[in-house]
Amino acid sequence: MYQLLSVLLGGPPSNELLGGLASLQGDETPLGSASRNLAVLADRTTSPDAEREFNNLFVGVGRGELLPYASYYLTGFLNEKPLADLRRDLRARGIKASDDVKEPEDHISTLCEIMAGIITGEFVCDSDLASQKAFFDAHLAKWAALFFTDLEGAQSAVFYAPVGSLGRAFMAVEADAFAIQ
Template sequence: MNNTAEIQCPRSVTDEDRSRAQMYQLLGALLSGPPSRELLRGLASLQGGDTALGSASKALATLAERTSPEDANREYNNLFIGVGRGELLPYASYYLTGFLNEKPLADLRGDLIARGIRVSDDVKEPEDHIGTLCEIMAGIITGEFESESSLSSQKAFYDAHLAKWAALFFTDLEKAQTAVFYAPVGSLGKAFMAVEADAFALQ
């Protein structure tokens, strides 16, 4: 969970749910900070099929193989930090209201309290950061929190905190002017959010 939230008691999960959680964890790791040399090495071995998710995975593997940690760190800073601010502001409040620290953040904090999820003190960003939300979603899927982890509980969190803006953020990341390594991260996130939306729509 990359120290985003305190881990409780994992439950037994299906292979499909484990794969979903791993994708959320990967997106969370890539969006919460620049990738390490080890993560880049692991990404270089990604495989993919003919789906949008597969194509994005292959593109990410190709770029990971030729991206240095220094280049990735520079790109991450240009995209998300910058001087004053980065090219993108990866927060639910900003995407949904145009301002930081607004009602979506308050709603999220209320939901986390109700679910018994406490974000780690090491996390300095507001909790509605896309990286934090992906990591929390992974923890809900795998049952790492004491809260309900059923599919309906997952859907409720996704609908409340990701469905209305995550795909738009990933589309913006895919097309960002300073994105090279992170362009296929945007493609991967956009494709994965589409898969999640379709699956949850069937519930």
């Protein structure tokens, strides 16, 4: 789920990704319902429409409707203490940013990608449950659900509204699961 959210929030989806998303199924849980809604909208959305929506939401002229950065959500400003804390944590874990990444590391897409990498053992750092929980608590728990709620209700969001629902529901599942630890 983290990898899917990372891809969807890192750039507009391709026709191939939209086709794959259209085959999602779900159940009556919040996560299942969001998956079904995403499938319906993916089936109706073209890649150019998704790109236009992505740009309106996250790029815009000057800025998009939403700023998907931990620093912004936690302090009201970009490139603040949450980014510095994240960079310190990444250095301690031996995780380095890719040279081709232009966004600050506290972008929601990057944080989801890092979390996915920790879970799958992609990075040389500890990937046990305690390490996953520590990263989630430090860098996602305090703001990601609010971001996804904002995405769900964003004025420009059509295809991305169920992405917000999916992310919000998933963050709730993760918070509940980590609370058990």
